[in-house]
Amino acid sequence: MLExxxxxxxxxxxxxxxxxxxxxxKGEIATLIGSNGAGKSTTLRSIMGLAQPHAGEVLFxxxxxxxxxxxxxxxxxxxxxxxxxxxxxNLTVLENLELGGYLQKDxxxxxxxxxxxxxxxxxxxxxxxxxxGTLSGGEQQMLAIGRALMAHPRLLLLDEPSLGLAPxxxxxxxxxxxxxxxxxxxxxxxxxxxxxxxxxSQNAYVLETGRITMRGTSTELARDxxxxxxxxxx
Amino acid sequence: MESxxxxxxxxxxxxxxxxxxALGYTMVYGVLRLINFAHGDIYMLGAYFGYYLSRLIQGRxxxxxxxxxxxxxxxxxxxxxxxxxxxRLAYRPVRRASRLTLLIIAIGVSLLIEYSSQxxxxxxxxxxPQLIPETQIHMGGLILTNQQIIVLFTALALMVLLNLFIYRxxxxxxxxxxxxxxxxAKLMGINTDQIIALTFALGSALAxxxxxxxxxNIPGIDPLMxxxxxxxxxxxxxxxxxxxxxxxxxxxxxxxxxxxxxxGYGSSTYRDAIAFLILIAILLFKPSGILGKGQVEKV
Ligand SMILES: Nc1ncnc2c1ncn2[C@@H]1O[C@H](COP(=O)(O)OP(=O)(O)O)[C@@H](O)[C@H]1O
Ligand SMILES: [Mg+2]
Numbered sequence: 001m002l003e004x005x006x007x008x009x010x011x012x013x014x015x016x017x018x019x020x021x022x023x024x025x026k027g028e029i030a031t032l033i034g035s036n037g038a039g040k041s042t043t044l045r046s047i048m049g050l051a052q053p054h055a056g057e058v059l060f061x062x063x064x065x066x067x068x069x070x071x072x073x074x075x076x077x078x079x080x081x082x083x084x085x086x087x088x089x090n091l092t093v094l095e096n097l098e099l100g101g102y103l104q105k106d107x108x109x110x111x112x113x114x115x116x117x118x119x120x121x122x123x124x125x126x127x128x129x130x131x132x133g134t135l136s137g138g139e140q141q142m143l144a145i146g147r148a149l150m151a152h153p154r155l156l157l158l159d160e161p162s163l164g165l166a167p168x169x170x171x172x173x174x175x176x177x178x179x180x181x182x183x184x185x186x187x188x189x190x191x192x193x194x195x196x197x198x199x200x201s202q203n204a205y206v207l208e209t210g211r212i213t214m215r216g217t218s219t220e221l222a223r224d225x226x227x228x229x230x231x232x233x234x
Numbered sequence: 235m236e237s238x239x240x241x242x243x244x245x246x247x248x249x250x251x252x253x254x255x256a257l258g259y260t261m262v263y264g265v266l267r268l269i270n271f272a273h274g275d276i277y278m279l280g281a282y283f284g285y286y287l288s289r290l291i292q293g294r295x296x297x298x299x300x301x302x303x304x305x306x307x308x309x310x311x312x313x314x315x316x317x318x319x320x321x322r323l324a325y326r327p328v329r330r331a332s333r334l335t336l337l338i339i340a341i342g343v344s345l346l347i348e349y350s351s352q353x354x355x356x357x358x359x360x361x362x363p364q365l366i367p368e369t370q371i372h373m374g375g376l377i378l379t380n381q382q383i384i385v386l387f388t389a390l391a392l393m394v395l396l397n398l399f400i401y402r403x404x405x406x407x408x409x410x411x412x413x414x415x416x417x418x419a420k421l422m423g424i425n426t427d428q429i430i431a432l433t434f435a436l437g438s439a440l441a442x443x444x445x446x447x448x449x450x451n452i453p454g455i456d457p458l459m460x461x462x463x464x465x466x467x468x469x470x471x472x473x474x475x476x477x478x479x480x481x482x483x484x485x486x487x488x489x490x491x492x493x494x495x496x497x498g499y500g501s502s503t504y505r506d507a508i509a510f511l512i513l514i515a516i517l518l519f520k521p522s523g524i525l526g527k528g529q530v531e532k533v
Contacts, residue, residue: 050417069427070420079421086418088411099411102404103423151423 001026001186002047002078002155007056007066009039009046016042017053017210024155024203029177029187031197031218033231034207040190041083043207044157048080049073060155075103079153083160085144089133093124096132096143100150110150117146120176138169145176155186162193174200194231198222206231236375241498242491247382247451249490250389254444255467256474256482257396258437264413264477265433266329271340272320273441274464275347276313280442281362281455282355283309288363302365302384306446310439317438318431326427344464351457359456362449385447392443393483396436400479409433413477466509473516475526484524488512 002024009017016039024030034040045051047058049070058066065073079100088096097114104110118125121142127135132143141161148156158177162170174196181187191197198204198218206214206227214221221227255277262270287305295301324343328335371378400406411419412429420426448463449455470489474481489509497505516523 048421050420069425070417071423071425074421074423082418082421086415086421088414088418090414091407091410095407095410098404099407099419099422099424102408147422 001061002188003057003059004043004047005057005059007043007046007053007058009042009051009053011042011051015210016051017046020056020207020210020212022205022212022215024186024188026186027181027184028203029181029189029201030203030205031189031191031201032205032207033191033194033197035231036192037209038207039210040192040207041159042210044080044082044159044188044190047073047157048078074151077152077154078157079148079151079155080157081141081144081148081159081161083163085137085140087132087135087140087143087147089131091132092129093132093135093143094128096147097124097150100147103151113150113152117149120149120179121146138165138173141165141169141173142176145173145180149180149185153185155188156180157188157190159190160192161189162191162196170196194227198227198232237498240376241494243376243378243382243386244498245491245494246487247386247389247490248494249470249487250386250393251444251448251486252463252467252470252489253483253486254389254392254440254447255463256470256486257393257479258441259468259471260474260476260479260482261409261413261433261437263471264479265409265416265430266325267333268325268336269340269468269476270325270343270434270437271337271464271468272324272343272347273437274460274462274467275344275351276317276320276438276460277441277445277463277467278351278455278457278460279316279347280309280313280438280445281449281459282351282360282445282457283312283442284446284449285360285362285455288365292363292365298366299384302446302450305365306388306443309446310442313438313442314435317434320438321431321434326430348457348461355457357457359454362453362455364453365450381450385451388443388447392440396440397479399436405429405432462506469509469513472523473512475523478523478525481523481525 005021007017007020020043032040032043042051046053049068053066057064060076060078088099097117101110101113104113123139124142124146132140135143161173177187189197189201198221201218204216204218204221205212214224214227258273259270262268284305287308291304292301295304320343324339328339366381366384369380371380400409408419408424408429411422411424412426416426466489470485471482473488474485489512492508493505496508
């Protein structure tokens with residue numbers, strides 16, 4: 001469904017990704033783990049066109065999408081829940097969700113989509129007219145995911161959804177991700193919390209200073225001594 | 235008391251013009267974090283477009299009011315196009331450039347418009363045709379002109395319309411999203427380049443309306459008329475909190491009232507100084523402006 005071929009991205013003179021290749025198969029949850037500064041966010045930004053790779057290709061359902069503007073990539077069916085959520089703090093929860101469905105012109109469908117999000121995250125329904133900036137961190141994460149779902153993405157990219165959240169909230173978020181995946185959305189999950197990510201995914205890639213250094217099924221990687229030492233703290 | 239009321243009305247009337255122009259500064263700043271110093275010149279172009287359009291249209295429609303409305307609408311449309319072209323040619327290619335580069339480009343665009351206007355329109359002032367014959371209206375002890383009333387209501391109506399657009403439409407929502415977080419807006423599938431162009435168009439149209447409304451009251455127009463008004467409207471935007479729509483309206487009204495009160499009760503010599511006193515005071519005491527929050531942005 002998604003394939004990166006030898007993608008290299010830099011910020012000015014600083015090289016953030018070098019020759020990154022991996023793929024995500026339809027229906028799975030794949031994860032990209034790595035420590036802070038490894039280039040995980042840059043990978044997602046390169047997929048969405050928010051960062052421009054200077055070499056390599058990004059293919060979505062066989063179609064080359066690098067060099068396309070971000071809003072067109074979004075329209076193809078990829079949604080990104082950015083690191084730090086990036087909810088529109090000065091807009092209401094409802095307006096945030098409506099913006100997620102910006103490309104949906106059919107107002108009946110929009111209503112249905114909203115209902116779907118409320119089922120997944122009932123907390124949001126209680127706070128519809130509240131400014132998004134006044135939500136707790138966990139609620140903002142729910143809103144960011146709900147907003148992404150409003151666009152009916154076939155591929156959902158999540159950038160550190162567990163960041164800064166209490167364990168119970170993280171649990172709830174990951175349960176919701178599992179439901180979203182069961183309902184047919186392919187997921188690429190980026191995490192620093194490798195333990196959690198490997199338990200919740202089928203395939204995994206390890207990113208170190210801009211390069212993919214290990215790959216395999218999540219169970220394999222969770223048993224790999226190098227992964228254990230570097231990322232699982234064992 | 236009556237003279238105070240009279241001053242109040244004059245102040246609100248002047249303030250609503252500043253507010254119209256300030257809105258353009260604040261909206262563009264909202265989406266691009268750019269102070270578009272050429273914005274005052276769009277106001278001037280609005281007046282000039284109005285001048286030439288008046289000569290074509292005056293007397294061709296059934297009423298004076300309709301004459302004025304058609305002139306204003308077409309001039310707003312013309313300036314909206316100028317705004318779009320300006321964004322496309324001058325600002326879009328340097329979107330990622332440093333703030334200093336943007337600032338220098340904005341000043342360059344401003345000078346380009348001012349001096350090419352002197353060449354095209356002539357440097358001498360022109361007399362804006364009287365689209366609506368003046369009649370005086372006595373209300374109690376107050377003397378108002380029909381023109382003042384029209385100006386005031388048109389300005390207020392435009393602000394209400396803008397507000398409805400920004401807070402009640404899908405595109406307005408997209409504009410608020412762009413202004414809050416450009417990248418996140420793109421992720422929603424919003425074509426942010428279009429929204430930015432639209433922001434320039436709307437801001438420019440409002441400035442054009444300001445230029446025409448002023449010329450209806452004070453008919454002398456010249457190619458540098460946008461410099462002082464532009465600066466004052468900028469001060470109004472900063473006073474209210476740049477980037478904040480309500481702030482621009484509030485700042486405009488405060489500035490208009492302050493100017494009128496100073497020249498009414500003090501000395502008209504200081505009229506133009508008041509804007510700059512206000513600017514210095516905000517920069518010293520509350521750089522984010524009355525309604526502004528968050529960090530102070532250095533231009
Ligand atoms: N906007 C930027 N400008 C310059 N360097 C950046 C920028 N964003 C990230 N980087 C650098 O690129 C590298 C990868 O960053 P990032 O993708 O954010 O890592 P991660 O998400 O894995 O923590 C880091 O060295 C970081 O400092
Ligand atoms: Mg990151």
